[in-house]
Amino acid sequence: MVDVTPGAIDGIAPAEIPEMDLYHPHSWWTKYVFSQDAKVIAIQYSGTAIAIGMVALVLSWLMRLQLGFPGTFDFITPEAYYQFITMHGMIMVIYLLTALFLGGFGNYLIPLMVGARDMVFPYANMLSYWIYLLAVLVLVASFFAPGGPTGAGWTLYPPQAIMTGTPGGQDFGIILMLVSLILFVIGFTMGGLNYVVTVLQARTRGMTLMRLPLTVWGIFTATVMALLAFPALLVACIMMLFDRLLGTSFFMPAIVELGTQLQTNGGSPILFQHLFWFFGHPEVYIVALPAFGIVSDLISTHARKNIFGYRMMVWAIVGIGALSFVVWAHHMYVSGMDPYFGFFFATTTLIIAVPTAIKVYNWILTLWRGDIHLTIPMLFALAFIVTFVNGGLTGLFLGNVVVDVPLSDTMFVVAHFHMVMGVAPITVIFGAIYHWYPKITGRMLNQALGQFHFWVTFVGAYLIFFPMHYVGLMGVPRRYSELGDMALMTDSAHDLNAFISIMAFIVGFAQLVFLFNLIWSIRHGKEAGSNPWRATTLEWQTEHTPPRHGNFGKELPIVYRWAYDYSVPGAKEDFIAQNDPGEYGISGEHA
Amino acid sequence: MTVIVVVLMVVFGIAGWWLSQQRLMSRPWLETGSVSAYPGTESGPMPMAKVGLGVFLAVVGCLFALFTSAYSMRMEYADWSSMPVPPLLWINTGILLLSSVALQCALMAARNGHTDLVRLGLVTGGLTSIAFLIGQVVVWRELEATGYFLTANPANSFFYLITGMHGLHILGGLGGLARTSARAWNGTTPQAKLTLSVELCAMYWHFLLVVWLALFIVLAGWAESFIGICRQLLT
Numbered sequence: 122m123v124d125v126t127p128g129a130i131d132g133i134a135p136a137e138i139p140e141m142d143l144y145h146p147h148s149w150w151t152k153y154v155f156s157q158d159a160k161v162i163a164i165q166y167s168g169t170a171i172a173i174g175m176v177a178l179v180l181s182w183l184m185r186l187q188l189g190f191p192g193t194f195d196f197i198t199p200e201a202y203y204q205f206i207t208m209h210g211m212i213m214v215i216y217l218l219t220a221l222f223l224g225g226f227g228n229y230l231i232p233l234m235v236g237a238r239d240m241v242f243p244y245a246n247m248l249s250y251w252i253y254l255l256a257v258l259v260l261v262a263s264f265f266a267p268g269g270p271t272g273a274g275w276t277l278y279p280p281q282a283i284m285t286g287t288p289g290g291q292d293f294g295i296i297l298m299l300v301s302l303i304l305f306v307i308g309f310t311m312g313g314l315n316y317v318v319t320v321l322q323a324r325t326r327g328m329t330l331m332r333l334p335l336t337v338w339g340i341f342t343a344t345v346m347a348l349l350a351f352p353a354l355l356v357a358c359i360m361m362l363f364d365r366l367l368g369t370s371f372f373m374p375a376i377v378e379l380g381t382q383l384q385t386n387g388g389s390p391i392l393f394q395h396l397f398w399f400f401g402h403p404e405v406y407i408v409a410l411p412a413f414g415i416v417s418d419l420i421s422t423h424a425r426k427n428i429f430g431y432r433m434m435v436w437a438i439v440g441i442g443a444l445s446f447v448v449w450a451h452h453m454y455v456s457g458m459d460p461y462f463g464f465f466f467a468t469t470t471l472i473i474a475v476p477t478a479i480k481v482y483n484w485i486l487t488l489w490r491g492d493i494h495l496t497i498p499m500l501f502a503l504a505f506i507v508t509f510v511n512g513g514l515t516g517l518f519l520g521n522v523v524v525d526v527p528l529s530d531t532m533f534v535v536a537h538f539h540m541v542m543g544v545a546p547i548t549v550i551f552g553a554i555y556h557w558y559p560k561i562t563g564r565m566l567n568q569a570l571g572q573f574h575f576w577v578t579f580v581g582a583y584l585i586f587f588p589m590h591y592v593g594l595m596g597v598p599r600r601y602s603e604l605g606d607m608a609l610m611t612d613s614a615h616d617l618n619a620f621i622s623i624m625a626f627i628v629g630f631a632q633l634v635f636l637f638n639l640i641w642s643i644r645h646g647k648e649a650g651s652n653p654w655r656a657t658t659l660e661w662q663t664e665h666t667p668p669r670h671g672n673f674g675k676e677l678p679i680v681y682r683w684a685y686d687y688s689v690p691g692a693k694e695d696f697i698a699q700n701d702p703g704e705y706g707i708s709g710e711h712a
Numbered sequence: 713m714t715v716i717v718v719v720l721m722v723v724f725g726i727a728g729w730w731l732s733q734q735r736l737m738s739r740p741w742l743e744t745g746s747v748s749a750y751p752g753t754e755s756g757p758m759p760m761a762k763v764g765l766g767v768f769l770a771v772v773g774c775l776f777a778l779f780t781s782a783y784s785m786r787m788e789y790a791d792w793s794s795m796p797v798p799p800l801l802w803i804n805t806g807i808l809l810l811s812s813v814a815l816q817c818a819l820m821a822a823r824n825g826h827t828d829l830v831r832l833g834l835v836t837g838g839l840t841s842i843a844f845l846i847g848q849v850v851v852w853r854e855l856e857a858t859g860y861f862l863t864a865n866p867a868n869s870f871f872y873l874i875t876g877m878h879g880l881h882i883l884g885g886l887g888g889l890a891r892t893s894a895r896a897w898n899g900t901t902p903q904a905k906l907t908l909s910v911e912l913c914a915m916y917w918h919f920l921l922v923v924w925l926a927l928f929i930v931l932a933g934w935a936e937s938f939i940g941i942c943r944q945l946l947t
Binding site: 241242310314317318321322323324326327328329330331332345348349352353355356359360363367368369370371384386387388389392395396399427431432435436439443446447681682683685686703 | 713716717720723724727731734735736737738739740741743744745746753754755756758760761763764767768770771774775778779781782785786789790791792862863866869870873877
C-alpha cells in the first residue's frame, strides 16, 4: 500500500479539467421551471414527491379509519379500501421514496459532493423530471377516472388485477397505473444515466472513488441497481397492458368469470410474479442504499468522528447491490414453487444479512466514544439504526420458508416491511432534510418544531408498528377490509387496531408540523452560514450558500483527502475539509 | 429467469473488472495529499456521451434479456405452439447488417476526415434502417394474412411484442442519426465532435444488430435446440 508523504502536494492547475458548457438560463421560466440546473431539478423532484406522498399519507389515514373502527364510515366500501391500500403502497414505494432519494437527493448532492458543476446531461435531466411529473399526473388522474384507481394491491398480481371483480380492473384504473409506471421507468432511466455518468466521469481532480462520501456511494450503487431492475417492471407492465387491452395471454390463464369463459388461455400469473419481484426486491435496496450512505455521513459528522471501516462500508454497499438481484423469489414462497428453489433463495437472503450487519456494526463503532451531538439529523440517524435493526430481524424470520409460510399474508408482514422499508428510510429522509436544508436555503430549520417532529414520529411509529407485529402473529390477515366476528379477532385485537389507528393520526399530524417548518423556515429560520455542521464534504465548501448555478466559484475545488477527517489530532479545528491541502497527513486511529 | 441472470453476470463482471482498477483496497484515511500518486483512479478520459451510451446499452440489454426470459418461461406451458420463420426475416437481417456496415464506414471516414463519405455512410445507414423497419412491418402483415394473429397463441404475442420493441429502439436511434446527419451537413461542427457523434450512432447500431441476431435465434427456436444439445452433452 502506497502512502503519500504528508505535505507532498504538487499543485495541479484546476484548469486542466475542462469547464463544462453550462447552459446559463436567461428568463424566469428557464431558471425556475424548465431549469437544467440539477439543484432546481432536485427541488422540483422533492416537492412533487412530497406532494404525492401527502396523498398517500391521507390514504393511510382512510385505511386506518376502516381497520380501527370497522363499519363506522360508510364511504369506505371494501372496493374503496382496496383502492386506498394499492395507491398508498405504490405511491410510497415508487413515487415518493425512489423519486425523493434518487431524483431529489441524487440530483442535489451528487454534483456538489463530487465537485462537478452540474449533471453531465442537463437536458436529459430536465426531461427526466418532467416525465416523472407526467407519471405522477397520470397516477392522480386515475382517482378521477370512471371506476376509480386500481385496487389490485401494490403488487398488481394478475389475473385479478385486470378482472371485473377488482376495482379499476376493467375500467381505466389499471391502465392508468401501468402507463404511469411505464412513464416513471422511462423518466427515471434518463435521470439515472445522469447520476451514474456524473459519478464516473465528472469527479473533480483528486476525488478518487475511495474518497467519495458514502452518500455518493449509496446513491450511485442504488442508481445502477435501479437502471438494471426497472426494466423488469417495464416488461411486466407492457405485457400486462397487452393482456388487458389486446387480449393476449401472457399472464392470463383460462378463466371463467361470472359464468362466462374469458378468451384468454394458458397464461402464467407466476411469470408476472417473477418479473415483478425481479424488480421488487432490488427496489428495497434501491431505497435502502441511499439511506445507508446518508446515515453514515450524518453519524460521522454529528459524532465528530471518522466513519469506522470506510472500505468495508464501500464493499458492503457494492456487495448488497449485487446480492439483491438473486433473492427475489423469497417473496414467492407461497406461490407453489419447488422447495429446493425456495431453499436456495432462503440461503441467499440470509447471506445478504452479512454485509448489512457489517454496516450496522460500523455505525455503532463510529458512535463509540464519539463526540455525539444530539442534533435533529443525528436523532433521526440513530432512529434509523434502531428501526432498521428491528425491521431487519423480522426479515430474518420471513426469509426462512418454514416461518414465512404461516406468517405470509398476515399483518406481521405489513409490520415488517413498514419498519424496514417505510419508517427506516423515511427517518433518513427527515434527517437528511434537517441536515442539508441550511445548504439549500441558507437557513436552519426550527429546532423546537424539529424536536417535536422527531419525538412524535419516532415514538409514534413504534406505537403503530410494534402492536401490528403482534396482531399479525395472532393471525390477522392483511388486505382484509373487515374481519367481523372471526374467532381469531379477539377483543384485544380490536382494541389494538383502534389504538394503532389513533397513533397513525397523531404521527400523520406531526408531519404537517414538519411541512409547516419547511415553509416557515425559508423566511424565518436562523441564518445558517456556509457550513453550520462544520462538515468536511465539498457541498459545504461552496463560495455561495445556497450554491449558484455552476456550484463552485471560478475554479473547481481540488480534493486532497477523504471525506471523514473529523477530530484529527493536532489539527486546528475538529474537521478538515476535503479540499484543504493542509499539512497534517495522517488522520485517525487507524495509522 | 436464466437469461437475465446470465446477462446480469456479464454486466456485473464488467463493473467488477472496472472497480478492481479503482484501488478499492486502498486506505483513504492514510492517503492524504495530491492524487497524482495514483494514476488511473480519476475520472477517465473517455467522452461522457460515450460512457452514457454504454450504460444505456446495458439497460437496453437487460430489457431484451428480460423479454427473452419471459419468452422462455412462457414457452414451457402446454398451449405454446411455435411459429414458422418467415423467409423475409432473413432479408431484413441482411438489411440491418448493411446499415450497421454503412455506419461503420461512416465512422472510419469521419476518423480520416472524408466528410463526403461520412454523409454517404450516414444516409445509407438511415435508409437501410428505414427499409428494415418497413420489412418488419411487411413480415407482420404477412403473418396476419396467414392467420398468425397477435392473440392466437402466446408465441405470436411474443413475436409481435419483441420485434415491436426492437423496432421502437431502431426508431429512437433514427432520431439520433438525424441529428448526426444534420451535423454532418452543416460544415460548422468541429471534426472531433462529428466523429464522436458518428461513433455513438455506430455503437448503437452494432448493439441493436447483436440484439436482433440474439432475438432472431430465440424467436426462430434455434436457441431451444442449442440448449438441448448442451444438456445432452452434460448428461
